[in-house]
Amino acid sequence: MNDFGPILILMAVSGLICTVMVVGSWVLGPKKLTPYKSSPYECGVAPSGEANERFPIKFYLVAILFVLFDIEVVFLWSWLTVFQSAPLDYQIFTGLAMLVYFAFWILGDWYVLKIGALDWDEAASLAPEKYIDSSLPAFDPSTSLTPERVAVNS
């Protein structure tokens, strides 16, 4: 049994516990399914429309950026582990090389922030026609957002 053997046993035991937990209630609990119970929960009213709706592209963008940055971190691991115990000339040489690497890394990060790839506020998620046009008067909540107006509208 090598170093990783106990890890396999740990995974087997935790997998067993997880299975028991999930299957246990399925076996022990009563089963009286009615159409109302088995319908999707949407705040107690009848569900409407498709559940798999469109969602913002931002989530996909974040996933792509994560893959990019995480691979950059992965490249570091092997270097940074041996760095401490390496001789001085190796440390200085690879240190400078890694600073160049980090310069590219920071450049990429700066670019991502610059184009607003990680902005989650209104500017990034609203349709363009829904935000500012400086020729129009700014929104003033004290005059505009009164219950009276909501009533008029409806």
Added chain:
Amino acid sequence: MVYDWLKGLQDGAINPLGISGPFLLALLKVLLLIIPILTLVPGLIWWERRLLSWMQDRIGPNRTGTITFPDNFPLKALAGKKIRTFGLLQPIADGLKLFLKEDITPSHVDRKIYFIAPAIALFPAFALGGTLPWGPHTGIYGLLTPVANIEIGILYVLAISSLGAYGVVLAGYASNNKYSLMGGLRASAQLISYELGMAMAVAAVVMAAGSMKLTSLVEAQEAPLWGFVEGVQNWFIFTPYGLVAAVVFLIAMIAETNRAPFDLPEAENELIAGYHTEYSSMKFAVFFMGEYAAMFVFSGVFAVLFLGGYNMMPFQWDVLANQIPAMRGFFEFMASANYWLAPLTFIVKCAAGITFFIWLRATLPRLRYDQLMNLGWKTLLPVGVANFIVVGLWVVLTKIWGPVGGFVSLLVAMVFLAVLYLNFVSRTRAEAIGLQSRKIALVDPAPSQRRGITLVDPNKS
């Protein structure tokens, strides 16, 4: 005697059960890790409910398990008395009740994934502790912990912890419910964003210690403080780079376990319950068990990385015993106490971490989603990277100028970066007054044309 028996197992001696020795020892190690987690999780739930109640000026669960003996009870000593358990049995009663509740499988779900998802969410919480040393690496504890002392210990922790995202995302997807889907998506984006900050914080510590093995990381913290203060241990939280890494790791750790103030995936005022809206019975509870077990194990990882692992106090007792011979006996007693109480110390450190989690939940309101993403990508990641570069410079300068010179240059670099960062942040904050800074203003039609609340279309006006 126990030591000899365990040593025999490790060396492959024949045992009465007829199973191979190393296998039996590995099983023992695994059980010594999993059984404490399984038994402490109910206590942890009780502690959270109780502490939260006290912080909100309530009492919390304190009745379950109270046994009142009648006045005519045969045993005179117990007649008319009460045995209290302070409500400690409440989580166990809740768990039993959940096991016996109906397990509703809604008709529209993706059945296979719907069943597997809770198991995937719970699995990493148990598997995470595989490389975690809860005791010293010598003597009897060395044979019992960690489960596997592998070279890539900390990478294993990072890898397994990111598996947790799958459970949440698959649960959200398989439920086929709008709220679950949104919760799952939010969770996936949040977990992967904070993983980067966490990886950079860990990288800084690994670079300073020069090893990815968790036992070596603890050993590195038993060295003299900052490399030159003899008698005090070099817990990474006492070093400038370690303190920064600890703060980054702590924030990322809270986000990774989906705890308040980062519990957006299950934000109950927006998403009902997020990814576990459609789950009932024990499958619902399994998500919570996973969360609590992950809190427990992540507190342990934090203790190992930054708080000196199983060491009780940040002192090198053997060095102190040589320096101050008059108190040698006391220091030697403390050294042996430090050795034998190591598991207790480790559990106390975990408990402190968990209490911190609960305290945060009682104190901080939930973040908004853009705030969450900004914190992860625009604050934690750059701070982590800067910290990592500073550690690299520190390692080189220590080799050139010795520990004292290295430490002084480290402090100078840290102060310089802090001043730069604070100036930058205060400048951007001064520029950023709410929405206007991002060239956004919610607009309204001219008052004469206005009928109710509508967002204006500038093309028409």
